[in-house]
Amino acid sequence: MSKAQLAMVIGVSLILGFFFGEIKRSGIIEKAPNFDESLYSGSLIKQKFRTIGMIESVLPLQNNVVNVINFWATWCPPCRKEIPIFNKKFVEESTKGIGIIGIALDEEDQIKDFLTIQPVDYPHFFGQQDVSNLMGHYGNSMGVLPFTVFTDSNGNFLSSIVGEVSYERLSEAVLDAKKLTEKSQ
Structure with missing residues (x-):
């Protein structure tokens, strides 16, 4: 590798490291930006996502x-x-009005193969563009993963x-979210 190529690789690495470091340090995004509702067919509650077997289903949010x-x-x-952390939290919180849902940015075959290695205890869905659009809807237009809403x-x-x-961070964020819902009632 020439000195010019090495300098280019180091420069790009530094820029990417700074960018992703800033995103990670930002932690919670306090407010979702404005978004174009026309990207979605109905509300999030009615929007359908795919499950294993290509069954389309709405996200189980309302309960x-x-x-x-x-x-x-x-x-x-x-x-x-993160999956074992979400599995543990799902077991602890599922009877307390806290729902945990996974949405993978993958195809069905990738999910099936992965689930033979790592069980996921909570409901999960998958997709491509629809998942990217939903992440953008919640303020993650860059598509950074993982992303928890x-x-x-x-x-x-x-x-x-x-x-x-x-x-610990997940537990704290769940408590904060519960407080926000209590204030709005």
Whole structure:
């Protein structure tokens, strides 16, 4: 590798490192930006996503006080690292009005193969452009993964976390989201 090529690789790496470091440090996005409702066929509650077997289904949001929607992909190492955390939180919170939903930016075959290695205990859906559009709807127009969104029972945005979450951070964010729903009632 020539010195010019090495300098180019180092420069691009520094820029990408700074950019993704800034996104990770930003943590919670307090407010979703304005978005074009015409991108969606009806409300989020009526929007259908695919499940294994190509069954189209709406997201199970309405029975929960708070919904935790985790956007992930099988090819994303931080996303894969989060799955046991979301599995644990799902077991703890599923009877307390907290719903956890995974939405993968993948194709069905990739999900099927992945699920033979890593079980996912909470409901999950998958897609491509529809998933990217939904991430943009919640303020993640860059498509950074993992991305976790907190909504009320109507799918209204409460908060989001860009980047990998720890169990402690997820627990704190769930409590914060519950407080926001209590204030709005």
